[in-house]
Amino acid sequence: MNLDAFWIIMTGSLVAISSGLLGCFLILRRMAMVGDAISHAVLPGIVLAFLFSGTREVWSMLFGAAALGVVCTFLIEFFHKKARVPADASIGVTFTWLFALGIILITVYAGQVDLDQDCVLYGEIAYVPLDTWITESGLSLGPRTVWMMAGVTLVILAFITLFYRQLYLTSFDPAFAAAIGISTSLWYYLLMGAVSLTTVASFESVGAILVVALMVGPAATAYLLTDQLKVMLILSAVFGVVASFAGYYLALWLDGSVAGAISVIIGLEFLLAFVFSPTHGLVSRRRHLVVTTPQPASA
Amino acid sequence: MNTLWEFLSMSDANVRYVTLGSILLAASSAVVGCFTVLRKRALVGDAVAHAVLPGVCLAFMLTGEKNQLILLLGSFLTGWLSLVVIDFITAKSRIKEDTAIGLVLSVFFGVGILFLTSIQHSGNENQSGLDKFLFGSAAALVGQDLVTFGIVAVLLLLSVVLLYKEFKLISFDVAYARTIGLPVRGLELLLTTLTVLAVVVGIQSVGVVLMSAMLITPAAAARFWTDRLGVMVVIAAAMSAFCGAAGAFVSYTAPAMPTGPWIVMLLSLLAIFSFVLAPKTGLAARLLLQRKVRRQMMRENILKTLFLLGEAQDNYSHSYSNKQIRDRRELPLLRMKEGLLVLRRQGLVTKSSQGWALTDAGKKEAQRVVRLHRLWELYLTQYLQVASDHVHEDAESIEHVLTPELERRLEELLDYPTQDPHQTIIPQQP
Numbered sequence: 001m002n003l004d005a006f007w008i009i010m011t012g013s014l015v016a017i018s019s020g021l022l023g024c025f026l027i028l029r030r031m032a033m034v035g036d037a038i039s040h041a042v043l044p045g046i047v048l049a050f051l052f053s054g055t056r057e058v059w060s061m062l063f064g065a066a067a068l069g070v071v072c073t074f075l076i077e078f079f080h081k082k083a084r085v086p087a088d089a090s091i092g093v094t095f096t097w098l099f100a101l102g103i104i105l106i107t108v109y110a111g112q113v114d115l116d117q118d119c120v121l122y123g124e125i126a127y128v129p130l131d132t133w134i135t136e137s138g139l140s141l142g143p144r145t146v147w148m149m150a151g152v153t154l155v156i157l158a159f160i161t162l163f164y165r166q167l168y169l170t171s172f173d174p175a176f177a178a179a180i181g182i183s184t185s186l187w188y189y190l191l192m193g194a195v196s197l198t199t200v201a202s203f204e205s206v207g208a209i210l211v212v213a214l215m216v217g218p219a220a221t222a223y224l225l226t227d228q229l230k231v232m233l234i235l236s237a238v239f240g241v242v243a244s245f246a247g248y249y250l251a252l253w254l255d256g257s258v259a260g261a262i263s264v265i266i267g268l269e270f271l272l273a274f275v276f277s278p279t280h281g282l283v284s285r286r287r288h289l290v291v292t293t294p295q296p297a298s299a
Numbered sequence: 300m301n302t303l304w305e306f307l308s309m310s311d312a313n314v315r316y317v318t319l320g321s322i323l324l325a326a327s328s329a330v331v332g333c334f335t336v337l338r339k340r341a342l343v344g345d346a347v348a349h350a351v352l353p354g355v356c357l358a359f360m361l362t363g364e365k366n367q368l369i370l371l372l373g374s375f376l377t378g379w380l381s382l383v384v385i386d387f388i389t390a391k392s393r394i395k396e397d398t399a400i401g402l403v404l405s406v407f408f409g410v411g412i413l414f415l416t417s418i419q420h421s422g423n424e425n426q427s428g429l430d431k432f433l434f435g436s437a438a439a440l441v442g443q444d445l446v447t448f449g450i451v452a453v454l455l456l457l458s459v460v461l462l463y464k465e466f467k468l469i470s471f472d473v474a475y476a477r478t479i480g481l482p483v484r485g486l487e488l489l490l491t492t493l494t495v496l497a498v499v500v501g502i503q504s505v506g507v508v509l510m511s512a513m514l515i516t517p518a519a520a521a522r523f524w525t526d527r528l529g530v531m532v533v534i535a536a537a538m539s540a541f542c543g544a545a546g547a548f549v550s551y552t553a554p555a556m557p558t559g560p561w562i563v564m565l566l567s568l569l570a571i572f573s574f575v576l577a578p579k580t581g582l583a584a585r586l587l588l589q590r591k592v593r594r595q596m597m598r599e600n601i602l603k604t605l606f607l608l609g610e611a612q613d614n615y616s617h618s619y620s621n622k623q624i625r626d627r628r629e630l631p632l633l634r635m636k637e638g639l640l641v642l643r644r645q646g647l648v649t650k651s652s653q654g655w656a657l658t659d660a661g662k663k664e665a666q667r668v669v670r671l672h673r674l675w676e677l678y679l680t681q682y683l684q685v686a687s688d689h690v691h692e693d694a695e696s697i698e699h700v701l702t703p704e705l706e707r708r709l710e711e712l713l714d715y716p717t718q719d720p721h722q723t724i725i726p727q728q729p
Contacts, residue, residue: 285391
């Protein structure tokens with residue numbers, strides 16, 4: 001394995017870990033599509049950050065996009081709760097609006113903003129090793145993206161381990177959480193903030209769609225294999241990392257996009273779990289049906 | 300102004316194509332979108348839009364050329380397949396629908412991207428323009444596309460018009476549709492097919508991400524203006540057609556501007572306008588109604604307090620200061636002053652140097668409220684066996700709501716009582 005391959009897989013794995021962990025909470029809260037919405041809605045935030053800071057500086061972009069991510073979740077909630085738009089329509093209206101705004105901004109400031117749509121949608125992880133971080137003394141520390149992703153992954157890991165109890169309770173039993181004084185909306189917005197952060201940090205390297213794939217896919221696969229949140233979190237991260245490895249070599253073989261190949265592997269992983277999962281797979285379900293005598297209608 | 304006329308006259312063939320194409324596309328996807336939104340499947344459009352890509356690439360890889368029809372066929376097939384897969388996953392495992400949509404969307408799109416990049420790297424020079432499916436470019440519409448759009452639009456409209464009643468039933472009451480023997484499964488499949496058709500065609504002009512807006516946004520906006528499905532469909536189509544034309548106009552005046560995003564931007568603004576300002580169901584209308592009711596309640600509470608003060612001394616024309624009123628009943632001062640001013644304008648209270656007093660009309664109105672309060676208290680104790688010290692709170696809120704008709708029924712039921720459970724006199728109707 002050469003160094004470039006190492007950095008690419010490393011980036012993929014870091015993205016996979018942070019989004020895989022957050023994805024577990026998203027799908028348990030039935031908010032997978034909110035993750036998808038955020039990943040598109042951060043676009044105007046990135047453009048605006050670009051315009052205000054004038055550079056492609058990482059921190060301002062992270063901030064701009066994370067802010068837009070939270071705005072997006074807020075708008076979704078607002079349209080749904082206050083204006084009584086159906087939940088799914090509210091998601092659809094909000095993220096497409098923000099995405100359209102982003103594209104229009106890009107066109108208006110075409111001269112000043114060095115961004116294009118396809119980069120946003122499917123990124124190019126293969127370029128990661130090109131942008132290296134070289135210290136003043138001339139020492140190469142490896143790609144910037146890897147450092148940034150490592151930082152974000154640490155933040156997400158810390159967030160989830162430190163506040164595991166709050167996240168767990170607000171996801172599974174919001175009523176109980178509220179009763180013992182944990183603010184559900186605070187944790188909702190914190191979680192969404194974390195999702196935005198991850199999306200933004202990874203969008204440049206892997207694109208919006210792969211972030212969605214990494215958020216939903218491994219978590220859904222893990223969800224078919226276990227009933228315990230902790231196990232699910234670990235499995236989800238592992239599946240993501242495996243997909244990054246396998247995806248890289250698949251892309252190499254087909255001479256195609258790494259992000260696309262990783263999504264394909266994620267799809268395969270899910271398919272395997274869907275069919276062969278010992279507890280919730282198609283096969284075991286069928287066997288279950290045959291073995292147990294049919295019971296009178298029960299949920 | 301001149302530009303607008305030039306635009307409207309459509310003397311430029313290119314303008315004609317772009318404008319008509321945008322209108323056709325926007326209106327027909329809005330019509331189909333109404334049904335997807337009502338069936339709470341708004342986001343499947345997003346999945347279809349993303350799932351189109353692998354189909355396009357596969358079709359190209361198999362034939363090696365860019366035959367519009369074959370590409371459309373390929374995209375139609377994978378778009379359709381994605382919906383089947385979503386349904387299958389949700390039906391056969393414990394994965395919820397939103398997760399299934401997210402998964403299918405990203406995996407299908409990933410497959411598409413892998414194919415697309417693989418084709419691009421393969422050096423087949425025919426491939427340029429395949430990514431038109433990704434981002435769409437309404438400005439590149441030509442006469443040929445217009446024909447395709449036209450056919451699809453007619454097909455969609457025709458199906459919706461012919462099967463309007465059936466689609467309406469499966470959107471609102473699947474169980475009933477099944478009972479009267481409609482082929483629900485087949486109809487759902489047809490509706491799904493129409494959605495896929497709208498997406499597959501539309502995607503070429505607005506792109507993958509924005510396509511779902513063309514389905515959802517007009518429908519969600521139209522829902523706020525009416526409760527009738529037929530009207531909703533027409534409103535949605537009209538809004539979309541207007542925004543389609545306006546989007547084309549924007550990119551006509553500023554050629555760098557992309558048409559698709561502008562259509563979506565205008566549609567979204569219209570939708571947000573509808574969410575907030577639509578009569579009756581809009582946010583503003585509901586907030587205004589709430590405020591009106593709250594003020595009415597405040598005024599009734601003031602009158603009642605003045606009446607109770609008068610009742611204690613058996614002298615209803617006495618004046619009371621703000622403080623005296625608030626000693627009897629804790630009311631927020633500002634709101635109370637506001638309410639008193641309105642009451643004075645209505646001639647229900649008068650103001651003197653000692654404070655506020657009920658007029659004859661005011662006393663009558665106050666009597667009505669107090670009467671409703673005490674009748675309700677009596678009803679609760681007699682018919683629902685609520686302890687007499689628990690009935691006050693409930694009566695406090697219902698006294699503002701009871702209609703004269705209910706008042707009469709209550710009286711009859713309670714046999715024209717004169718005393719409430721606390722042995723105070725129920726004021727009689729004048």
